[in-house]
Amino acid sequence: MTTPLPCPCCGVALRHIESLARSFQPPRTYHEWHHVEDNGCWLRKRVGKIILTTTDDEVEQAETIAAWNRRSNPEAPGAPMGVATHRHKKRGTEYAMIGIGKMQSEHWIDPHGGALLDSVDMDEVALYRSVDDGSLWARPRYEFEDGRFEALPAAREMVECHKSDTPERVCFYEQDFYVLSNFSAFTIMWEWTKLVGLVRFDTSEAVYHFMKFKANVPTAQQFQLMERIRRAPSAHEAFKLAERNKHLRRPDWDKVKVDVMRDILRAKAAQHEYVHRKLLATGDRELVEDSWRDDFWGWGPNRDGKNMLGKLWMEIRAELRNQQS
Structure with a gap:
């Protein structure tokens, strides 16, 4: 039995599963790895840092063993080999969904034809297996969910549900205090530069x-990216633009981000009477950003995160009350 390879980023032991082929331009081969501790799924290019810690023969041998184990082991991740969960609408080919992973890559792309390069690092990818020949595929998650694939009955068991959602129902009517979310549709006037002054942001x-x-x-x-973020068609797209360009972040960001968020929330409450009123209407209750993903601004998947957004709103609520007294 071989010793799991260490992740070059965090040192956690990794378990090699199977190679993943995908038709890129130029063609590339990726490998699927799992963190041994949390079974988190990651992809890395064949020429990436992890693969270089082994010989080509060892990699090929691991691929062969992993492929055989997947076909003979019903406990392998994802749906069984013969159970199709999705069908490609145009081609009619059927696949078993394995799950959603994250891309790890140092490859940069220029999707808009300009000078600014976007990274695909940390983008979510859908991992799925052909029920015909067992080949594995990886595709950007947004492409897998944009309508080109249709879910089959077996996919119902793999639906991720939160709060009141069920495999049959998605609840999209937000809660009473959704106004406190940064994704809520309340515009903000914010300073672009001293010379230009205030400009409008959607959220x-x-x-x-x-x-x-x-x-x-x-x-x-940075200027070009800031303008693209300001003009982003949605809060989610603004987030994605920032994530893809982490290499351009200001160097002091981690030190100032809480103070920046506090100023943004103050501006939101000051510029929108409804937000101001709803914040005060929370009384003395604890305010929680009940995000199941973010354990810094929210309470995270285990409900033990820092909840910094909730704490800042409670701080601002206290400020507003002091101004009234």
Whole structure:
């Protein structure tokens, strides 16, 4: 039995599962790995840092063993070999969904034809297996969910549900205090530069990601990215733009991000009477950003996160009450 390889980023032991082929331009081969401790799924290019710790023969041998184990072991991740969960609408081919992973890559792309490069690092990818020949495939998650695939009955057992959601129902009517979310549709007037003055942002989420790149003297790339974030068609797209360009962040961001968020929330409450009123209507109750993903701004998957967004809102609530007294 071989010793699991260490992850070059965090040191956690990794278990090699099977190679994943995908038709990129130029073609590339990725490998699927799992953190041994949490079974988190990751992808890395064949020429990536992890593969270089083994010989080509060892990699090929591991692939052969893993492929055989997957076909003979019913406990392998994902649906059994013969159970199709999704069908490609155009081609009619059927696949068994394995799950959602994250791409690890140092490859940079230029999707808009401009000078700014976007990274695919940490983008979510759908992992799925052909029920015909067992080949594994990886595709950007947004492409897998954009309508080109249709879910089959077996997919119902793999649906991720939160709160009141069920495999048959998605609840999209937000809770009473959704106004406190950074994704809620309340515009913010925020300073672009001293010379330009205030400009309009669609959400406080967009302002937050904008500020990640607003250094004392921003570079041309940072300016271009800041404008793209401001004009992003949704808060989610603003988030994705920021995530793909982490290399351009201002160097002091981790030190100032809480103070920046506090100022953004103050502006939101000051510029929208409804937000101001709803915040005070929470009384003395604890405010929680009940995100199941974010354990810094929210309470995270185990409900033991820092909940910094909730704490900042409670701080601002106290400020507003003091102003009234």
